[in-house]
Amino acid sequence: MNFTQMHERLRLELLRRIQRGTLSVSLLARQTGFAQAHLSNFLHSRRQLSLEALDRVLAAQHMAAGDLLSANFQVADLPANEEGGMVPIVSHAAALFEPFIRPTAVHGVLHMQAGVLQSSRARASTSRRSWQRFVAIRMGAADAAAMEPLVMPDAIVLIDRHYNVLAPYRPNRPNLYAIRRGSHLTLRYADFLSNRLVLRPYNIASALELIEIEPGESPSELIAGRIILILNEL
Numbered sequence: 001m002n003f004t005q006m007h008e009r010l011r012l013e014l015l016r017r018i019q020r021g022t023l024s025v026s027l028l029a030r031q032t033g034f035a036q037a038h039l040s041n042f043l044h045s046r047r048q049l050s051l052e053a054l055d056r057v058l059a060a061q062h063m064a065a066g067d068l069l070s071a072n073f074q075v076a077d078l079p080a081n082e083e084g085g086m087v088p089i090v091s092h093a094a095a096l097f098e099p100f101i102r103p104t105a106v107h108g109v110l111h112m113q114a115g116v117l118q119s120s121r122a123r124a125s126t127s128r129r130s131w132q133r134f135v136a137i138r139m140g141a142a143d144a145a146a147m148e149p150l151v152m153p154d155a156i157v158l159i160d161r162h163y164n165v166l167a168p169y170r171p172n173r174p175n176l177y178a179i180r181r182g183s184h185l186t187l188r189y190a191d192f193l194s195n196r197l198v199l200r201p202y203n204i205a206s207a208l209e210l211i212e213i214e215p216g217e218s219p220s221e222l223i224a225g226r227i228i229l230i231l232n233e234l
Contacts, residue, residue, distance in 0.1 A: 007048050009068045010057065015043060017061070020097050021183060031060035064104055085117040086110065087158060089136045092143075092185035095159055095178065096224050099131040110136040110156060110231075120228055121169065122162035125220040133162045135225075137178070137185070146201035147187050150176075152232040157187065163226035166192050166219055178224035181211065185224060192219050 017023035025043070029036045034053065041047040049057065058064065088101050089108040098105065117134055124131075141153035151157065159178045169175050174189045179199060188199035188209070197219050199209040213219055 004048070006054070006065075006068045007042075010049075010054065010063075011043060011045065013063070013068075014057075014061070016097065018043075022093075023061070028057070028060065032056045063102075066103055085112045085134075087112060087117070087134045087136045089138065089156065092137055093183070095135045095137050095161075096180050096183075096185050101132055101135060107138075110158065112158075112229075116229070120160055120163075122160070123165045123167055124162040125164055125218065128162060128164050128220070131161050133160060135159050135161060139187070143186065146203050146206035147176075148203050150202045151187060151230055154233050156231040157227055158229035158231075159225040160228050161225035164220045164223040166190060166223075169226060176227040178227060179211075180222045180224060181209070187227060190219070190223070197222060 014023065014028070018025070025036050025039050028034075028039055032039070032053075033056070038047075042049055058068075087110040088106040089110055090098075090101055090105050091107070094101060094105045122133070136156055136158045139147075139151055139153065139155045139157055144151045144153045144155060157178070163169065163175075164177075166175075176187060177190050179186055179188055179190060179197070181199070186199065188201060190200065191198040192213075195213050197211040197213060199211065201207070211222060213222075
């Protein structure tokens, strides 16, 4: 990879963070000490950063050079396992927002039996088809409460990010989805009624939730993927 390609991957990653609301040009300017105009020119491809400036931006955003070198990281880049596939365990934010999982974002590896991943059918919106498909997350007690006892605290949940449409995977059986609610990931059954995404818990003590879908938006934009496996600790 050359210097220009590294710049472009950093630029795209910063733009993704700005788009999802976790970063702004003014915040990045305060973190790095650079002028907003200087950073804006970089983000709009009007100039490049020096090596020193590149290091300062990476440090401010808690990134490493390897994150840029391996921006196309795939499950296949994990250590080989002849008995099955392997899925990166990542943060909720990475599952929601990162098309490709950076090596430094991997918290662990979920080992899968042969054929489980390959046999899962995909139904992805056009924008999602280029994303790394399978990721896994761990559910904390607060996140799992509305889905107990189906999902227990510290459960590991496998997400198929190439299934983000509201269509049953199996007849007469609702899909369980990972859904973006603001900047937070939640697990719910879902329906679309009267321009609202209806989020249904498994625990009857928890309430229904509604998310308004703005004109021109699609419910698929809020769906991180379909849950295909739940591993509760014994």
